[in-house]
Amino acid sequence: MNTIKIALIQHACSKDVADNTAKVARLIAAAARKGARIIATQELFKSHYFCQQEDYEMFALAEPVIEKSAAVKALSVLARKHKVVIVASLFEKRAEGVYHNTAAVIDADGKYLGKYRKMHIPDDPQFQEKFYFAPGDLGYKVFKTKYADIGVLVCWDQWYPEAARLTALMGAQIIFYPTAIGWLPEDKQEYGERQHASWETIQRSHAIANGCFVAAVNRVGFEPHPECPDKGIEFWGQSFVADPYGTVMGRASRDTQEVLIVPVDLDTIPVKRVQWPFLRDRRTDSYADITKRFNDEE
Numbered sequence: 001m002n003t004i005k006i007a008l009i010q011h012a013c014s015k016d017v018a019d020n021t022a023k024v025a026r027l028i029a030a031a032a033r034k035g036a037r038i039i040a041t042q043e044l045f046k047s048h049y050f051c052q053q054e055d056y057e058m059f060a061l062a063e064p065v066i067e068k069s070a071a072v073k074a075l076s077v078l079a080r081k082h083k084v085v086i087v088a089s090l091f092e093k094r095a096e097g098v099y100h101n102t103a104a105v106i107d108a109d110g111k112y113l114g115k116y117r118k119m120h121i122p123d124d125p126q127f128q129e130k131f132y133f134a135p136g137d138l139g140y141k142v143f144k145t146k147y148a149d150i151g152v153l154v155c156w157d158q159w160y161p162e163a164a165r166l167t168a169l170m171g172a173q174i175i176f177y178p179t180a181i182g183w184l185p186e187d188k189q190e191y192g193e194r195q196h197a198s199w200e201t202i203q204r205s206h207a208i209a210n211g212c213f214v215a216a217v218n219r220v221g222f223e224p225h226p227e228c229p230d231k232g233i234e235f236w237g238q239s240f241v242a243d244p245y246g247t248v249m250g251r252a253s254r255d256t257q258e259v260l261i262v263p264v265d266l267d268t269i270p271v272k273r274v275q276w277p278f279l280r281d282r283r284t285d286s287y288a289d290i291t292k293r294f295n296d297e298e
Contacts, residue, residue, distance in 0.1 A: 002266040004147045006174065006213075007036035008239040009045070011257040012221030017046050017061070021071070025078060031259045032082035037108070037147045040087040042219045042239075043155050043180040044101070046071065047091075049233065052225050054131040062093035067112050072104050080110030085145040087152055089178035092117070094134075101133045101154055103178055108146040116141045118154040119163060126184060126225065126233055129156070142170040148266060151175045158203050158216065162290065168210035169279075173266050177203065177216040182235035196236055204246040211244045211273040213264050220255050244272040
């Protein structure tokens with residue numbers, strides 16, 4: 001068995017960046033003590049989910065020159081100390097007026113391996129990310145870490161099978177999805193369970209279709225809207241890991257801070273891909289229309 005433990009850090013965030021950062025450092029150390037080798041943060045873990053409204057002051061939260069930023073330097077020290085790979089979701093300032101929702105990957109020796117910029121940017125009520133983030137322009141990425149070849153996609157990316165497919169075709173054994181998703185209070189009673197079920201089902205389907213592991217890490221807690229305290233987002237937690245058969249191997253709670261640790265056997269991947277050869281039987285000659293926005297021509 002080629003088994004490693006991966007850890008998903010699920011927690012609530014305050015408005016205090018230093019407090020959130022210190023909390024994540026403690027949780028990374030705790031996960032390492034329990035044997036985790038690859039550890040992933042939730043989306044934009046350093047702050048409240050600021051995209052509930054358009055606020056120019058929030059751009060001050062961004063990390064300039066992310067590979068040389070204080071956040072990556074501190075995480076590199078933790079990675080080297082604990083001999084763990086860290087996937088960290090950060091707000092990147094690329095240049096004045098150009099910002100990205102970015103995940104940095106740091107290897108177990110503390111070396112910065114690179115970054116992935118979120119490709120799909122939502123613009124929904126209280127998820128107004130297009131105001132803050134330019135779409136990613138680095139393409140889909142796989143990082144060869146000490147313990148596994150991993151892909152990283154971010155939140156809204158998780159609804160797109162094309163993103164998961166391309167990441168898997170590049171060699172990803174595990175796809176990590178740092179996430180910040182939850183219920184709006186006015187929607188929860190009517191749509192809440194179906195929304196969550198759809199979110200989990202689509203990601204489990206990526207694991208099945210691509211014969212890889214999928215790990216989605218979400219935040220918890222209620223974050224009120226800055227201008228309307230009775231509104232806000234109730235993040236639904238329930239971080240999980242699915243195996244190449246789509247089976248949920250571990251799932252965190254709805255509302256509790258938790259370090260979810262799940263052992264994954266990488267040798268499952270070639271077995272599953274031989275048994276169900278979806279990659280072999282792809283008709284790549286018939287997929288040209290996938291690059292069209294909508295095929296409405298007669």
